[in-house]
Amino acid sequence: MAISTSEKQHEITDSGAFVRQGNRFTTPFGDGPGDLPVTAGRYRLLWARICPWAHRQVIVLNLLGIGEDVISIGTANPVRTENGWEFSLDPGGVDPVLGIRFLPEIYAQTDPSYTGRATVPAVVDVLEKKVVNNDYFRLTNYWETAWKKYHKEDAPDLYPENLRAEIDALNDVIFHDVNNGVYKAGFAESQAAYEAAYDAVFARLDELDRRLAEKRFLFGDALTDSDVRLYVTLARFDIAYYFVFRVNRNRLTDFPNLFRYAKELYRIPAFGQTTDFDAIKRGYHLGNHSANPYQILAKGPDISYWGQ
Ligand SMILES: N[C@@H](CCC(=O)N[C@@H](CS)C(=O)NCC(=O)O)C(=O)O
The missing domain is CATH 1.20.1050.10 (Glutathione S-transferase Yfyf (Class Pi); Chain A, domain 2)
Known part of the structure; x- marks a missing residue:
């Protein structure tokens, strides 16, 4: 991944500094009005093993014992292509649940006017086949709080x-x-x-x-x-x-x-x-x-x- 132009589009200031793009999909998980419902089997977390923002999601899910029956996981190839993250580790080169070959496909399906980088981590609603959250900063806090009912019995409290x-x-x-x-x-x-x-x-x-x-x-x-x-x-x-x-x-x-x-x-x-x-x-x-x-x-x- 590193220093490709795609990673940096629109994200360099006049003084040459990198300012990371904001997140587009930030609806929280919860039981409030407008929140994303906390339902087992409804979402798929897309990640790539290279990516630190995505890696931390997988570490937290593992620590808390939130298994793939609750949040399923799709893994892109760690070497990002010109066309974005590719699901070439999967048989046939497509994500078996979403049927996409490249990550930008699901961002475009979600919002055809999306012009930002198609990034991991991305949480996708598998029924709607849409990205519902790519808020890499807050996502671990949602697993730790809103998803508590799916934690294993002796799960650590990572966010007391x-x-x-x-x-x-x-x-x-x-x-x-x-x-x-x-x-x-x-x-x-x-x-x-x-x-x-x-x-x-x-x-x-x-x-x-x-x-x-x-x-x-x-x-x-x-x-x-x-x-x-x-x-x-x-x-x-x-x-x-x-x-x-x-x-x-x-x-x-x-x-x-x-x-x-x-x-x-x-x-x-x-x-x-x-x-x-x-x-x-x-x-x-x-x-x-x-x-x-x-x-x-x-x-x-x-x-x-x-x-x-
Ligand atoms: N969502 C954040 C952080 C996540 C992020 O940057 N992920 C990287 C991988 S570590 C990514 O998916 N980059 C895709 C790209 O630049 O096209 C952002 O947009 O800056």
């Missing part, structure tokens, strides 16, 4: 009421400086915008590393939504962002506490079993044809430390 304000505040910071911070560095079209993003990423990683010196997870001994958000960027750091987005002051392995923390999360099945390093590497290194016209896949780096 007494911590919500603090979690929201930290999520905001993690989003701007870390999750989207690496994209701001990678997609910048001026030296100044790139360096500002680079500095913000590493200042924040330094701070989070200090925070984790005294805490097992970001809020102590219990996992929260914020840990999922931070993890997805850390898992991609050394294998993708360090090289492709030029955030190369340090590798994850250079931050003692972040490194310990990321490996501890990786050992939790919902994190480790949904992290596909090969897909992440191919997605970021090969997804941008103009930056890698001969499609050479970097042989390294050695990431055997994840299993240790």
Whole structure:
């Protein structure tokens, strides 16, 4: 994926900075008027294993025990094509439930006037065959709250009421400086915008590393939504962002506490079993044809430390 023009259309300011597009489909899940009904078997989550915004949905669904009988899952090829995400991992090259080959097909079916990027994660209503939510920022919070009746019995409370304000505040910071911070560095079209993003990423990683010196997870001994958000960027750091987005002051392995923390999360099945390093590497290194016209896949780096 990386630095294709499609990722950046209309999203570069005059000073060369990347400003991510807003989400088009943001109706919340719930039982209020106009909400999307919380009904098992009604929705399909479309994702690609490369994508951090989508990965965090799958981690949270797994942690909470929301199975495929409740939310089914469609997986696109991690290397995005000129025509958008493609369901070429499926037999016949189409998503077996929606019958689409490329993700933009379902966005166009939903709203023929949609001109933004067709992105994952996308939640599709399988009856209407329409995208109903692509709000990558809030989606995990809906699984954690509105979908509670489908959680497994001993599911962790990833978004406890007494911590919500603090979690929201930290999520905001993690989003701007870390999750989207690496994209701001990678997609910048001026030296100044790139360096500002680079500095913000590493200042924040330094701070989070200090925070984790005294805490097992970001809020102590219990996992929260914020840990999922931070993890997805850390898992991609050394294998993708360090090289492709030029955030190369340090590798994850250079931050003692972040490194310990990321490996501890990786050992939790919902994190480790949904992290596909090969897909992440191919997605970021090969997804941008103009930056890698001969499609050479970097042989390294050695990431055997994840299993240790
Ligand atoms: N929905 C958000 C975030 C999700 C997102 O950017 N997903 C990426 C993959 S990580 C995507 O699907 N990109 C498709 C494209 O740029 O065409 C956005 O529009 O910026």
